Amino acid sequence: MDPLKRLGLFGGTFDPPHNAHLALARAALDAFALDALHWIPAGRPWQKTRTITDAAHREAMVQAAIDGEKRFVLNCIETERAGPSFTLDTVRALRVQHARAELFLVIGADQYAGLHTWRDWQQLLGLVTVAVANRPGPMPAVNAEVLRTPHRVVPLPMLDISATDIRARVARGLPIDMLVPPDVARYIAQHGLYLRS
Numbered sequence: 001m002d003p004l005k006r007l008g009l010f011g012g013t014f015d016p017p018h019n020a021h022l023a024l025a026r027a028a029l030d031a032f033a034l035d036a037l038h039w040i041p042a043g044r045p046w047q048k049t050r051t052i053t054d055a056a057h058r059e060a061m062v063q064a065a066i067d068g069e070k071r072f073v074l075n076c077i078e079t080e081r082a083g084p085s086f087t088l089d090t091v092r093a094l095r096v097q098h099a100r101a102e103l104f105l106v107i108g109a110d111q112y113a114g115l116h117t118w119r120d121w122q123q124l125l126g127l128v129t130v131a132v133a134n135r136p137g138p139m140p141a142v143n144a145e146v147l148r149t150p151h152r153v154v155p156l157p158m159l160d161i162s163a164t165d166i167r168a169r170v171a172r173g174l175p176i177d178m179l180v181p182p183d184v185a186r187y188i189a190q191h192g193l194y195l196r197s
C-alpha cells in the first residue's frame with residue numbers, strides 16, 4: 001500500500017530556486033504534517049514569455065537546494081513530458097501513483113490570484129487542497145469562485161525574494177548569497193548562469 005497520506009506538490013520555474021521557496025516548502029511540511037513534498041520544475045511554463053534556463057540546470061539547482069531534508073523530493077514529471085506544463089495533468093498522474101494521499105497544492109499568493117486562468121482550474125480544485133502563502137507585492141483580486149473553494153494558509157512571513165530579482169542581480173555582478181542556498185550560488189557561478197538577464 002502507498003504509505004504516503006499527505007503529499008505536497010510544489011511547482012515552479014525554479015530559475016533559480018531561492019530561500020523563499022525553501023521557507024515556503026518547510027512551512028508547508030510543518031503546517032500540514034506532510035509525509036513528502038515534491039518539488040516539480042515546470043517543463044514549458046505556458047504563462048511565461050521569457051526564455052527559461054535549461055531544465056537540466058534548474059533540476060540540478062533544485063536538487064542542491066533540497067539536499068538534507070528527506071521529505072523533499074525532486075520530481076521531474078513535467079520536464080520529462082513533452083509540450084506545455086499543465087498542473088492538472090501533473091496532479092492526475094500523481095493521483096494515480098498516490099491514490100490514497102491527500103494532495104496539497106502549495107502556491108504563493110501571486111499564483112493563487114491567477115489560478116482561475118489555469119487550464120481546467122475547476123477540475124483541479126476538485127482534486128487538491130490548495131495551500132496559499134503570503135507574498136509581497138501588488139496582488140490582483142482573487143476570483144470569487146476560487147475564493148469560495150476552501151483552502152489552507154501556509155504560515156509564512158512576507159519574504160521579498162524573487163527569481164527575477166536574483167537573475168538581475170547576477171547580471172549586474174551583485175551578490176546573491178543571502179537569497180539562495182550556498183550550493184545554488186556555487187552552481188550558478190560554476191555554470192555562468194544569468195550573466196545576461
Ligand code: ATP
Nearest residue numbers: 012013014020107108111134135159161162163164
Ligand atoms: P520569477 O521571478 O522568475 O517569476 P519566482 O520567484 O516567482 O520566479 P517561481 O519558481 O515562479 O519563482 O515560484 C514557484 C512558487 O513559489 C510559486 O507558487 C510562487 O508563488 C512561490 N513563491 C516564489 N517566491 C515567493 C515568495 N517570495 N513568497 C511566497 N511565495 C513565493
